[in-house]
Amino acid sequence: MRIIVVDNGSTDSSITALQERFPQITLIENHANLGFARGCNTGIRHAVTAGADYIWLLNNDTIAPPDTCSKLVAKALATPNAGIIGSVLCCMHEPTQVQAWGGGDLNVFLGRSKHYTAPFALGPHSYLTFASVLIPRHIFEQIGVLYEGSFMYFEDSDFALRVTAAGNTLTVAETTAVLHKEGGSSAPRSPLIDRYAVAAGLHFLRRHSPAPPVSMALFLAIKFASRALKGRWNNARAVLLAVGDYRRQRHIAYTDKL
Numbered sequence: 001m002r003i004i005v006v007d008n009g010s011t012d013s014s015i016t017a018l019q020e021r022f023p024q025i026t027l028i029e030n031h032a033n034l035g036f037a038r039g040c041n042t043g044i045r046h047a048v049t050a051g052a053d054y055i056w057l058l059n060n061d062t063i064a065p066p067d068t069c070s071k072l073v074a075k076a077l078a079t080p081n082a083g084i085i086g087s088v089l090c091c092m093h094e095p096t097q098v099q100a101w102g103g104g105d106l107n108v109f110l111g112r113s114k115h116y117t118a119p120f121a122l123g124p125h126s127y128l129t130f131a132s133v134l135i136p137r138h139i140f141e142q143i144g145v146l147y148e149g150s151f152m153y154f155e156d157s158d159f160a161l162r163v164t165a166a167g168n169t170l171t172v173a174e175t176t177a178v179l180h181k182e183g184g185s186s187a188p189r190s191p192l193i194d195r196y197a198v199a200a201g202l203h204f205l206r207r208h209s210p211a212p213p214v215s216m217a218l219f220l221a222i223k224f225a226s227r228a229l230k231g232r233w234n235n236a237r238a239v240l241l242a243v244g245d246y247r248r249q250r251h252i253a254y255t256d257k258l
Helices: 014-021 036-049 068-078 137-143 155-165 191-208 212-229 233-249
Strands: 004-008 026-030 054-058 082-091 094-101 103-107 112-115 126-128 132-136 169-180
Touching: 004 014, 004 036, 014 026, 026 036, 036 054, 036 137, 036 155, 054 068, 054 137, 068 082, 068 132, 068 169, 082 126, 082 155, 094 103, 094 112, 094 169, 103 155, 126 155, 126 169, 132 137, 132 169, 137 155, 155 169, 155 191, 191 212, 191 233, 212 233
Parallel strands: 004 026, 082 169
Antiparallel strands: 054 132, 082 094, 082 132, 103 112, 103 126
């Protein structure tokens, strides 16, 4: 196993600490914060070029037991048609509580998702959260990399739908237990997070909703109203700012190709 760390423009001593403590790793320095998808894709492309058979994406706000990778690979070998192998995610501060059993269910009309917290039959509208997933190399060669149109959020949902649409399945390595501090890289419910999430949701609906204009209008109305009714005016303003972000981003050409 080879470890690749992608640093998305850290401004502290992260890079120096990594180089000193773990000289054996491959460290890729992005000199700016490129967002989640572009950061992951930097590592994915490097791994594919290096000849990796499987690529394990692991967030920086996780703790994975030492046998996690072997369990993910064993599940992949036992399920050759699986396009993504998910992990059982447990809450960082309550390790016995399941945060997400691999992922959850998607509503592609409203852009909403709900975590599974127990074993569940994964279907065409399921997704696996990318806090910890194993993906075979041939999947990237078949459908491409993560969508880079938005800064963060909805990448895992977008990728999962593309994987299943291409005839592959989703599965979960049931015996894994990765601790995940959800939202560990950002303050919960901050206006900035709303802005990122809403812009990403608009991209997702444009790409996957059966009726994008209707879905996008409903998505925005629900997001704005829910924040306004609670008096969270900074968050409501962030919803409106996200529309401008989306409009600027949609005119930029993005490729899913590896």
